Amino acid sequence: MTDSYVVSIDQGTTSTRCIVFDRRGNLVSVAQREHQQHFPRPGWVEHDALEIWRNVGKVVPRALAQAGVTADQIAAIGIANQRESTVVWDRRTGVPVAPAIIWQDTRTDALVETLARAPGAEDVRQRCGLPLATYFSGPKLRWLLDHSPGLYERAERGEVLFGTMESWLIWNLTGGPDGGLHLTDVTNASRTMLMDLRTLGWHPDSLAFFGIPAAMLPEIRSSSEVYGTATAVLPGVRIAAALGDQQAALFGQTCFAPGDAKCTYGTGSFLLLNTGAEPVHSRHGLLTTVGYQIGGEPAVYALEGSIAITGSLVQWFRDRLDLISTAPEIETLARTVEDNGGCYIVPAFSGLFAPHWRSEARGVIVGLTSYITKGHLARAVLEATGWQTREVVDAMNADSGLDLTALRVDGGMTANNLLMQFVADVLAVPVVRPMVAETVSLGAAYAAGLAVGYWPDLEGLRSNWHLAARWVPEMDDAVRAEERENWQRAVERTFGWIKPEARAANE
Amino acid sequence: MASIRPMPGQVQSIARAAAILRLLASSSGRLGIGEIARSLDLPKGTAHGIVRTLQDVGFVEQDKTSGKYQLGAALLHLGTSYLDVNELRSRSINWADPLAARSGEAVRIGTLLDGKVLVVHHVFRPDDTLQTLDVGSLLPPHATALGKVLLAYDVGAANSVMQGEPEPYTRRTLVTARTLTRALTEIRDNGWGAEIEEMTLGEAGIAAPIRGYGGLVVGAIGLSGPVDRVCDGHGHPRPTLVAYVRDAARAVSRDLGAARW
């Protein structure tokens, strides 16, 4: 028997990567390509969905060539994607009607405020498990319908289609205008505000609330089943999984049991806790979301603490302030000093997500004195990720009534040793990294491999998880308490920055 | 300015590259390809090829908006280490993990720092037993596989180790200039190196060089573990493990832009 492999496509916020995995879940090859970030106005973030689709066409063949494998050796493709980012395209031409509105985009803040006061808002919230925020797809889609003349009518006639990135890619992979499949999975659908968490279907009242025609929506499927066969990029290969990237990471970390949790450190950072077959509603600012659903089995739910800005703060430090030339150099710069020198950065660039959900907040740097060097700023950048993690862990502990005993981590920032040590220090629990840092891709591969029988069951996958690194807390309790208080005071200073009239002007 | 004619025995494109760097250094603003080509009396295509290569190695930078060129930051830091160690870790993490998973042994990546091996990255042995992260610790270069590989490609460091008094950790530690020199030559011939009970009885390691742009050795990646697992019945490093280590080193090198490795 010749070796066979599973391919994952991770369509992320900053880049698209393709990874080939072998039967033991080891990475065989990887190819990656960044796409352009467009910031046409303050608070707006856009991608060109066609550029992203072209990048898929580049990275997949490169990864296969690097691994020395051919399409007939690929058992299945799994897709993980940046979530919530919203694409609307013409079903006949395959051309997007507008740039994709990215999850960090806050152009809908005034719209969201209006919607939050509208009748039925509380029902929508209960039904979907999410607060009304600019973050989710529903408001973004409504904004597009409001701001593109004639789009609503075309949507009603089914001439234009809505999707998050996995829908866009699956539609293109399976033929695009020539019979492309228009579908999404439960995890991505759970981020739109349009899905009922219990029935896992689009809810007519939620659609009416946002004013969204059902004809433009994709069909909701499980996260792990054969959706169809690719006709482009990898012709003949089965597409067998789709999950939002954070849910994919939960799956890749083999958090299959209620109580299992992980945090993925990428552009933003996302802590997800498996809560089993029941959706749990948070009282501390966390989201209720679908973790995954395997074929016809019941869905598994999760509580989520979403942090909008972590790795992207490092990118901002690199690209906008020009203080470093690569992201990892932030660690080198931070190590030039002993501590933060009294300086704190709260990166509320898109408002604050969990557990605060303050869309009017904006970022601050506090504690500046003439003593502060760029080294202190670099520390403050990394510490912001640590403290934001602490905030969502506290919320998670409060909601679940259990104390987290160790944090499973993954993502690009876990290569930062100083940061991982700091996370362990501020959480006062060990931080552990598994053998595969690309857990998002691994999760998509696992879900696809399960669907086609490449891997037999969850138990087999769990035995692939091995500890690669472990950071243990070293910080003095008094220091931790003092620093935590400073952080909280810094956070308070971000609140209420955007004035209501400025928000109205955005509408 | 007259066109640059190489003296006999010179490599023409290097002479031209040097002239371009001098030109950029002496001009007050940035220069476009046309200006560079005209100043040096070179065909535009030739100037462009050389500038592109200089840009790839970081000696020249292109302004995004104007498309013009200036000296690159890498030139200013020629004397300091050219690959940031934290960057080396970030860029190699995807390959160190599968090496540990495939080999079943702990993996480390090291670079030379003041005559010692600095552990830049450490992946635990994948058996989920309690292990301690030793990133940031220093290892003796003459008694570790990582260290010997690094010394093999750094004459200066190798000489100073041999001039010092290398500590004999075990009976098998290489402490004389003669045995070390021979070992380093062998590593260069083979493209990898091993250490068998040279630091700790019962322990062995295998390592291979990580090369950056242009082939410069910027670090080493290796595994270590009990001698009976790392070596075969004849006391030689197991060929499969050697192949895993070399594959991982090549994969990292490729990502770092070392074309031929």
Ligand SMILES: Nc1ncnc2c1ncn2[C@@H]1O[C@H](COP(=O)(O)OP(=O)(O)OP(=O)(O)O)[C@@H](O)[C@H]1O
């Ligand atoms: N060594 C490092 N120290 C600090 N930050 C880092 C380091 N390496 C990478 N990053 C940051 O991590 C992010 C990249 O991580 P990763 O590749 O996991 O994210 P991503 O998957 O690209 O994100 P997304 O999926 O949202 O596109 C970048 O924002 C980068 O700034």
Ligand SMILES: [Mg+2]
């Ligand atoms: Mg990602």
